[in-house]
Structure formats: C-alpha cells, structure tokens
Amino acid sequence: MPSRIVIADDHPLFRTALGHAVGAAWPDAEKIEASSAAEARAAVEVGADCLLLDLHMEDSHGLSALMDFRQDFPAVPVVIVSASETPHVYSAAAQLGASAFIPKSASLDNMREALVAVRDGDSWFPEGEGEVDEDLARIASLTPAQRRILDQMRAGLLNKQIAYELDISEATVKAHITAIFRKLNVISRTQAAMLSAKLDVDQLDANAGPG
Structure with missing residues (x-):
C-alpha cells in the first residue's frame, strides 16, 4: 500500500x-x-x-x-x-x-x-536548537484531561465553570488541579497559567528576543 x-x-x-x-x-x-x-x-x-x-x-x-x-x-x-x-x-x-x-x-x-x-526513521531540526526546558518536561507529564483543565485555568475560568465546560464534577476539577500543581511544582493558578504559556509559540518567539 x-x-x-x-x-x-x-x-x-x-x-x-x-x-x-x-x-x-x-x-x-x-x-x-x-x-x-x-x-x-x-x-x-x-x-x-x-x-x-x-x-x-x-x-x-x-x-x-x-x-x-x-x-x-x-x-x-x-x-x-x-x-x-x-x-x-x-x-x-x-x-x-x-x-x-x-x-x-x-x-x-x-x-x-x-x-x-x-x-527513514530519523529526526531533522534546523541548526541552533535550544536547551532542554524543564518546565516543558513538567507540562508534558500532564494527562490530556489535566491539560484541558490547565487550558481552562489559563482562560480564567473558575472551578465551577470548568466543571460545566468539561461535564465533570467540581470535586474532580479540584482533584485534577491538585495533581497539576504537584506535577508543575507550582502553588497557584497564576503560576500554572504562566507555565502553560510556554506552549504558545508566539510567546516562545517573544521570549527568544532579538538575534
């Protein structure tokens, strides 16, 4: 085929x-x-x-x-x-x-x-690849459900709103957020949202600065 x-x-x-x-x-x-x-x-x-x-x-x-x-x-x-x-x-x-x-x-x-x-089973990247980012490694450890909740948190939704949007209980949302904080090594929604911004390509470009 x-x-x-x-x-x-x-x-x-x-x-x-x-x-x-x-x-x-x-x-x-x-x-x-x-x-x-x-x-x-x-x-x-x-x-x-x-x-x-x-x-x-x-x-x-x-x-x-x-x-x-x-x-x-x-x-x-x-x-x-x-x-x-x-x-x-x-x-x-x-x-x-x-x-x-x-x-x-x-x-x-x-x-x-x-x-x-x-x-042929290999990889290919332009020259000048940057260093490994430990924050991205933490984000990659999240489950798909946790990533969806993190996206909702970044959008500013409250637990009750997240529960409604994802059709799950508020208790489940709270449990996921606790796990998200632990995996990302943060203590607040603001810190979690700031880390999740690293998935935004435009933000990565901006952080790279000139040169």
Missing part, C-alpha cells in the same frame, strides 16, 4: 509546496490535505504514515496541538511546519515529541531532506 501523508496547513499555496516536498520523499504517497487541526485529526484517525502540522491554524493552539497528536497517535511521526524560526521553538517541538521541524522559509531541498529523514 502507498504511504498516506496528511498535510495540515491553512494556506492552500503552502500545502501545495509541502505536497511537492512530500512527493520527493514519498513518490507514490497518497497526500491528504487538511486546513485545520480537526480535519487533520479526522484524516489521521483513518490512517497516516506521517503528519505535517502547521502550528498557527485557527483551531490549533501552538504546541498543545503537537502534544495532543503525540498522545493520541504515538505511532505517527509529526513534522512541525511553522513560520516561527527560533531555537526556543525548535527545542520545544523536539522535546514534546516532534520528529522534525520545517521552517516555512526552508527551501524545497531542505523540506525534502527533512521528510526523507523522517521517512
């Missing part, structure tokens, strides 16, 4: 460019295009040998989308495609399980090189 490659990006022209790179790495591949994380998820659920994932689609929330796909489809390599081009972002993507990171400014040859590496 031919390989099945899912290309998730909300810009049609860039999906086309990625499609050319995919064709160079997997000449006989079936290429499935998606313009949102939801469409990508539906496609991967049918089956995929690789997912190319843009981090800036309307319904994808930075590196949270990467974590969700790695959690739910651990056998599917995820190649991040992003206009964010700082070592902090490269490092965060690698740390959270991406197999490769392709900057949108990359040449077609570099895109093909990255995809061939992933096809």
